[in-house]
Amino acid sequence: MFGGEEFFADVLLPLAISKSYTFLLPEELRESALPGMRVEVQFGKKKIYAGIIKQIHRAAPKNVKIKPILSLLDEKPVVHNLQFKFWEWIADYYVCTEGEVMEAALPAALKLESETEVLLHPEFHHDYTDLSDKEYVIAEALALQPVLSIGEIKKVLHSNSVYPVIQSLLKKNVIILKEKLIERYKPKFETYLKLAVDYSSEEKLHSLMGQLEKRAPKQLALLLSYLHFTKTENHKGDWIVKNALLKKANASSPHAEGLVSKKIFETKTVQVGRFADDINFDPQNFELTAAQKIALDETKKNWEEKSVTLLFGVTGSGKTNIYIKLIEEKIAEGKQVLYLLPEIALTSQITVRLQKIFGNKLGIYHSKFNAQERTEIWNKVLQKEYSVILGTRSSLFLPYENLGLVIVDEEQDSSFKQQDPAPRYQARDAAIYLAHLTSAKVLLGSATPSAESYHHSITGKYGYAELNERFGGLQLPSIEIVDLKEQQKNLSMQSHFSEPLIENIREALNKKEQVILFQNRRGFAPFIECATCGEVPQCPHCDVNLTYHKFENELRCHYCGYKRSMDKVCKACGSTNLRIQGFGTEKIEDELSLIFPEVKIARMDVDSVRTKQGHNRLISEFEKQNIQILVGTQMVTKGLDFDNVSLVGILSADQLINHPDFRSAERAFQLMEQVSGRAGRKNKQGKVIIQSLSTKYLVLQFLQNHDVRGFLQAELQERERFFYPPFTRVIQITLKHKDKKTCADTAHWMAERLKKIEAKQILGPVEPIVGKIKNLYNQQVIVKGGTGTQMLQRIKQSILLLQNEMQEHAGFRQVHWVIDTDPN
DNA sequence: AGCACGCCGACT
């Protein structure tokens, strides 16, 4: 603390390393450097990164050589202290490093990493005699192109291991290396043109036109366009955006340059924002309905004691109106507001509506913006130019300082959870912590709340407000449950379609309305079976049946992706009598087209929409009504809102309800929402047809009565019965190993050991073995963690201890393991 | 995450 003269800075690096590292703060930076600023540092042998200063102090680390900070990249901090606290919590709670959180938080343009450049040594005089073949290839390539990146060298050599060659070339003084930091944020500039003052009189203009007419007709056209533009468009001054003008005149840049060099046009370049500031600002005052007012008051009353309120509002009840009123209040208090939406929902009308109300106080942030645009939003939040941010889960990480309110709309939506790269976080839950850091309030809104949020509202952890009056007298869809057993008895089934379903489809099509059919299995048939010996082909890696995909004529494993061509004969007995059992979306699509040959039918599942674009295209085709019937898996239950859909069919409620995943039944309710009344579908009542082999399921009764709360209560009881946590978070440990049996055994062993430590918290190894990915078997052990972090800490500790022991016990050289959160 | 070092199997 009272050490030497020198100053040091703890720097957080955007890497998966658990510590921050200490660098020497050079004297010339002492005055200007502050925590939260980015600095350029060398880390490791040569790599240069942009890290963030966490702390400045005078305590020299012991027993290490300390590298200096190379330069300061910012004049002002790019994050507040609040973000550091938030990052620490995320790293701890979701078991990852702070560097990984930082990596996820910062827009790409603020994250810098050096690239190695390879250049010829200035003393090298093209003496190739001593060089090996590979060395020669590189030296020759450098003679042609003076700077090569490591990537380019890999290409030249057709090999990924280039380091040995580079090392030997360095030794022989043939090449030198340079590390280059690439600044990725580029402010956007726009060039403006203006007619020079010399030509302000009509006279001069006319003689100029005469001159141009002969020699430069294109330039004349450009000039005329300019004159037309300045006369007709509503503009400020005579400066016109060059690109807009060129486009209008159908001219190219050289034509404009010509006019500039002849001093006919003046030019200027201005840094501009990437977002239009002429937003259609049109604040409309609206009154809340009596029911909405009650819900609003109830919410605020809850907030006096609790920081989170769950707003359960049926579709079409006007939850958004309540959000808007609350946002307005918080802005008036000078606070920032974060409004989180699930991924797909952002394309909807909500953005337009909020823009009208909040004008350029509103910032929108989601993955469709590029790195440059995101950086601009980041900076505007930092400078508090935005008071409201509407965005997806990643907008949680923007540099807020005085949040007053966080709204999480459609709080049950699974896209709030980041699955793949660390940090594996649940944005809804993390939002609650973020709000806690600034004593902000949280509003979770949903028409079909998640079981865990509902549980919290019952136990009193969250406040609860309700809105069950539909705005403008919109009607609930009618629900019809069709008994498939009876239909089969009466022989009124056409393949998998009951008579009422077909009739209703026909009726909807006649009225030019659209239909969504739901089947929670993809592929053609979930399995095939030998009629002679009863053999069912299974995945060689996973303990699951192979699904038959008719279009590709393949058998596929839906866990690991294994595929092989469809068997012609039974692998066990050689019989050719193979039976196709059950049905998936592909089969539904196939058979539907036989019943309705004239109708445009499309299928939406992972197989049919491999890319995000394909997904969007399908949605827009359905929206334009180029498709009449959409058959799909879970994918159709989320975030879609089609005005013209009047019928939803659930082909097999049995499969939905008996699915091992607890959330499947919840999907039925979300599907129902698809045909519930919304603003665009006034006075039209949708219909839901549910086919089921048994009409006795409790869920069906809840669905028929539109009783979401009753269903959630039953669901919570059911989960309790299965000892499945309704509200706690879950750690998912995945063991990966080359050998299937070792992997399964170790998982069992680990579960047993963990049970001894935290008996009630271990759900044991999950069956089946999930699959073989990258040659490693995959087995999960699920651990419930308490909501408090103490339990979590104990389990984390135990896992760390067990990890070493496990390697000895299992006798294999490496155990890969991943902690995931909340596998639901 | 990179990158180096070190240990093994299959080839110019």
Add this chain to the structure above:
DNA sequence: GTCGGCGTGCTC
């Protein structure tokens, strides 16, 4: 014999 695979450990 060495090239190149990957497992392991370190980076202020």
